[in-house]
Structure formats: C-alpha cells, structure tokens
Amino acid sequence: xxxxxxxxxxxxxxxxxxxxxxxxxxxxxxxxxxxxxxxxxxxxxxxxxxxxxxxxxxxxxxxxxxxxxxxxxxxxxxxxxxxxxxxxxxxxxxxxxxxxxxxxxxxxxxxxxxxxxxxxxxxxxxxxxxxxxxxx
Numbered sequence: 001x002x003x004x005x006x007x008x009x010x011x012x013x014x015x016x017x018x019x020x021x022x023x024x025x026x027x028x029x030x031x032x033x034x035x036x037x038x039x040x041x042x043x044x045x046x047x048x049x050x051x052x053x054x055x056x057x058x059x060x061x062x063x064x065x066x067x068x069x070x071x072x073x074x075x076x077x078x079x080x081x082x083x084x085x086x087x088x089x090x091x092x093x094x095x096x097x098x099x100x101x102x103x104x105x106x107x108x109x110x111x112x113x114x115x116x117x118x119x120x121x122x123x124x125x126x127x128x129x130x131x132x133x134x135x136x
Contacts (some may be wrong), residue, residue, distance in 0.1 A: 005134045006035070017047050021054040021063075033062030037069045040110050041088050041119030045098035052101065067103045068133040069125065074106050076124040077113075085118035 008029070012020050017038075024031045036051055038044035048065065055063035077085055099111040113120060125133075 012038075012047070012051065015043075015047055015050075018050040018054040021051050021060065022058040024060060025058060031060060033064070034060060035064055035066035035069075037066040037073075037122065039119060039121050040070065040073055040085070040102075040113065041121075042098060042114060044119075045101055045114075048101050049098060065102055066133075068135070069130070070102060070110075071106055072129045072133040073120050073122070073124050074109050076126075076129050077120045080124065082120075084116050085113040085120045088114075088117055088119040 010020070010024075012018075021034075024034070034051075034055055036048050038047055052063045055061070077083060099107050099114065102110055110120075
C-alpha cells in the first residue's frame with residue numbers, strides 16, 4: 001500500500017498478548033496509540049481488556065479496538081451467511097461488560113453473537129476486507 005494505515009503491526013500470541021504490551025516501550029520508536037484486533041469471542045475480548053489494562057499500567061493510554069476492522073469482520077460474517085457467527089469451542093458466557101470494549105455500532109451485534117454461543121474469527125478477514133476497512 002502506498003499509504004498504509006499502520007506504521008507497525010505486532011502479533012501478541014493470544015493470552016500472552018498483555019505481557020508483550022509493556023515491551024512496546026523498548027522498541028525505540030514512539031507509540032502514539034494502539035489498535036487491537038482479535039477474534040470476536042469471549043476469549044478475544046478478555047485478551048483485549050487485559051491488553052488495555054497492561055497498556056494503561058505501562059503509560060500507553062491510547063489503546064482501543066481496531067474499529068474499522070471489527071466492523072468489517074461483522075459484515076464479512078453476514079456476507080458468509082453467518083450473521084450470528086460460527087459455533088464457539090467454549091460456550092462459557094461471562095459478563096457482557098466484555099463487549100464494552102467494542103465500538104457502539106457493532107457492540108450489540110457482537111453481544112448477540114456471543115450470547116448465542118458463537119464467535120467471529122479473525123480468519124474472515126481477507127485482502128478485500130482489509131482494503132475495505134482501511135478505505136483504500
């Protein structure tokens with residue numbers, strides 16, 4: 001891309017993601033804000049909130065969901081004919097506050113998906129979805 005939306009992309013390793021967040025302070029480049037994308041399921045949202053707490057403790061206060069990417073994930077699930085996502089391996093249903101991490105315009109949709117015991121995996125994202133999310 002001639003004008004990429006991100007300067008750096010990192011991989012957090014699932015539940016180990018929160019451990020990697022403070023190390024962003026050691027890379028020798030300023031980090032102005034962080035956008036997180038992960039599976040839209042209970043585990044993915046727990047990971048996001050743990051990362052958000054770790055970022056706050058490290059002084060990296062601008063940690064937020066990658067809003068456009070999460071929106072495109074919900075839209076892609078609909079295009080695949082799965083508006084309520086796919087069955088989740090783990091059907092535990094913790095408190096709905098986890099969905100508060102998401103943008104308001106998709107939070108309700110995602111909460112319905114999660115309450116149905118379903119999920120939307122990152123794998124719904126292909127090149128076309130990313131181009132759409134980034135408005136290119």
